[in-house]
Amino acid sequence: MSLPTLLFVGHSFHLKTGSSRFLLDLLAPHFAVRTIWDDSWQAGGAPLSADQLNRHEAELILFWQTLPRRAVLRRLRCRRLFWAPMRDGIRLAPGPWRRLKPSGLRLLSFCREAHDYCSAAGLESHAVQYWPAPLGDAPAIVEEPLRLFFWMRRGSPGWPTLKALLGAHRPERIVLRTVADPGETLVLPTEAERAEYRIEQVPDWLEKADYLRLLGRCNASMAPRLLEGIGLSVLDAMALGQAVIAPDQATMNEYIRHGENGWLYDPEQPQPLDFSALRALREEARRNVAAGHLRWQASIPGLISYLDDGRPNAASWSWRLSQLLLGR
Numbered sequence: 001m002s003l004p005t006l007l008f009v010g011h012s013f014h015l016k017t018g019s020s021r022f023l024l025d026l027l028a029p030h031f032a033v034r035t036i037w038d039d040s041w042q043a044g045g046a047p048l049s050a051d052q053l054n055r056h057e058a059e060l061i062l063f064w065q066t067l068p069r070r071a072v073l074r075r076l077r078c079r080r081l082f083w084a085p086m087r088d089g090i091r092l093a094p095g096p097w098r099r100l101k102p103s104g105l106r107l108l109s110f111c112r113e114a115h116d117y118c119s120a121a122g123l124e125s126h127a128v129q130y131w132p133a134p135l136g137d138a139p140a141i142v143e144e145p146l147r148l149f150f151w152m153r154r155g156s157p158g159w160p161t162l163k164a165l166l167g168a169h170r171p172e173r174i175v176l177r178t179v180a181d182p183g184e185t186l187v188l189p190t191e192a193e194r195a196e197y198r199i200e201q202v203p204d205w206l207e208k209a210d211y212l213r214l215l216g217r218c219n220a221s222m223a224p225r226l227l228e229g230i231g232l233s234v235l236d237a238m239a240l241g242q243a244v245i246a247p248d249q250a251t252m253n254e255y256i257r258h259g260e261n262g263w264l265y266d267p268e269q270p271q272p273l274d275f276s277a278l279r280a281l282r283e284e285a286r287r288n289v290a291a292g293h294l295r296w297q298a299s300i301p302g303l304i305s306y307l308d309d310g311r312p313n314a315a316s317w318s319w320r321l322s323q324l325l326l327g328r
Helices: 021-027 050-054 070-074 094-103 112-120 159-166 191-196 208-215 232-239 278-307 317-325
Strands: 005-011 032-038 060-064 081-084 106-109 125-127 147-151 173-177 199-202 220-222 243-247 262-265
Touching: 005 021, 021 032, 070 094, 106 112, 106 278, 112 125, 125 278, 191 199, 208 232, 220 232, 232 243, 232 278, 243 278, 262 278
Parallel strands: 005 032, 005 060, 060 081, 081 106, 106 125, 147 173, 147 220, 173 199, 220 243, 243 262
Antiparallel strands: none
């Protein structure tokens, strides 16, 4: 029996970061997966059109982070539409959700905060939490000085934030990866600060294996963004047995418990952190990844069933009428 055709519509920047690879690999045994990468976020990128999506004649469409305009959604022939909204790309305000509700769009939520909000707004949502497998053999976690990795990819959080969180503490090493996201401007440490804080600056883009090797030289990591869709950089660090410093915001605070497996801070008023329990936090982070990965694997059949239950979108009568008028 042939597999149902699933059209995966993703954000094209993920081709560079590889952050959607885990889901494509998961879907491949269950669906005939086709992909479209949305370039509309960058200068000169054309927005997605209904014709572009319809020509694939997919039985279901999964929009990963990106979502076309409602006028495009109304023109789609496919009646099984799913969206995985990323917390860093959505606003928790009622207006946008009220406008989406008539389409019957079904949500796949990797962020509990987004799932709870969308469910309360009347949208159908299936909540999952992704955990990777532990990376490599369990590290020999011993008492050792702080060696901190920070991919500084946005203006905030940036070097001033990290400096405030360190307070009087001076790590043995800071590996500062300074590769900015498109459109972002970074505030770099001065030459004197690089010497005082023992900063090794890495200004180049790295392939994933090289990135993990660089990350693995440290025992703690700082989350690179204030909000995350899933937070794969945070999970990679935890999977290596690192303690992570992160803003007390989604999705990081759905994985990190302050003072137990990492540190959470107020991004509006960052205060110096206590790094004395580094070893215990690292051990707990590694245990959490191992247990979380088992839960993730157990949740996969439910995720696949949610996508492939054969049920069309529960669109409102007005939405259906608009499709009929458009000959859909």
